[in-house]
Amino acid sequence: xxxxxxxxxxxxxxxxxxxxxxxxxxxxxxxxxxxxxxxxxxxxxxxxxxxxxxxxxxxxxxxxxxxxxxxxxxxxxxxxxxxxxxxxxxxxxxxxxxxxxxxxxxxxxxxxxxxxxxxxxxxxxxxxxxxxxxxxxxxxxxxxxxxxxxxxxxxxxxxxxxxxxxxxxxxxxxxxxxxxxxxxxxx
Numbered sequence: 001x002x003x004x005x006x007x008x009x010x011x012x013x014x015x016x017x018x019x020x021x022x023x024x025x026x027x028x029x030x031x032x033x034x035x036x037x038x039x040x041x042x043x044x045x046x047x048x049x050x051x052x053x054x055x056x057x058x059x060x061x062x063x064x065x066x067x068x069x070x071x072x073x074x075x076x077x078x079x080x081x082x083x084x085x086x087x088x089x090x091x092x093x094x095x096x097x098x099x100x101x102x103x104x105x106x107x108x109x110x111x112x113x114x115x116x117x118x119x120x121x122x123x124x125x126x127x128x129x130x131x132x133x134x135x136x137x138x139x140x141x142x143x144x145x146x147x148x149x150x151x152x153x154x155x156x157x158x159x160x161x162x163x164x165x166x167x168x169x170x171x172x173x174x175x176x177x178x179x180x181x182x183x184x185x186x187x
Contacts, residue, residue: 036073039064039116039144042089046079049087049097057081058108064116064142066090072120074142080104105147112144112151112175119153122178123171132169132185135159140168144175151175 039062050057059081065088066076076090080103088096114122123129137159144153156170169185 036067036069036075037077037089037091038073039077041115042077043079045089045093045095046077046087049095050079050081050085053085053097054081054083057083057085058110060103060105060108060146062109062144064139068139068142070120070139072115072117072142074116077116082106082108105145107146107149109144109146109151109175114153114173114175114178116142116144116153118178119155119173119175122173122180123155126171126180126183128183128185128187129157129169129171131187132157132167135161135167137167137169141170152181 043059043062047059050059059079061078061080063078063080064074064076065078066074068074074091076088079087079089080100081087082103084100084103086098086100090096124133137157139155140158141154141156144151146152151174153173153175154170155173156168158166158168161167167186169187170183171180172182173180
């Protein structure tokens with residue numbers, strides 16, 4: 001009887017080890033634990049997918065779509081194109097694509113070199129934003145657009161100061177030069 005119990009326990013332990021190892025492999029393979037990607041890191045894949053859809057499509061909007069890692073990285077970024085095509089690129093390299101009823105803009109985003117993590121660092125270095133960030137706000141919006149003709153990063157934060165009193169901060173950063181164009185913060 002003791003022998004049967006010992007064998008059963010050993011088999012159960014082996015099964016548990018195999019199951020735990022399989023779950024770990026699955027999570028690693030699917031990108032769990034990755035610290036996100038920047039907007040430029042996902043753009044090459046999104047552009048390639050878009051070009052297969054329509055070779056003349058132009059990027060018109062980039063938007064954070066998932067969890068923000070408080071350094072300008074995310075687990076997924078969304079890219080919209082002039083022909084109404086959109087691509088969401090995930091940190092693990094997978095993607096989702098489809099058509100939009102209308103693109104969020106028709107003005108192409110060109111010549112941007114300030115990546116999302118650099119834009120976030122510029123925002124953190126701004127004194128008004130830095131004071132606001134001391135309240136541990138949530139990122140409300142983080143996107144790149146060229147509606148003014150120049151590519152601009154727009155970052156917004158918010159937090160509840162109590163009793164539904166929401167405080168807001170936003171910053172606009174030229175995505176080519178890194179110049180801060182506009183700042184507003186409820187401090």
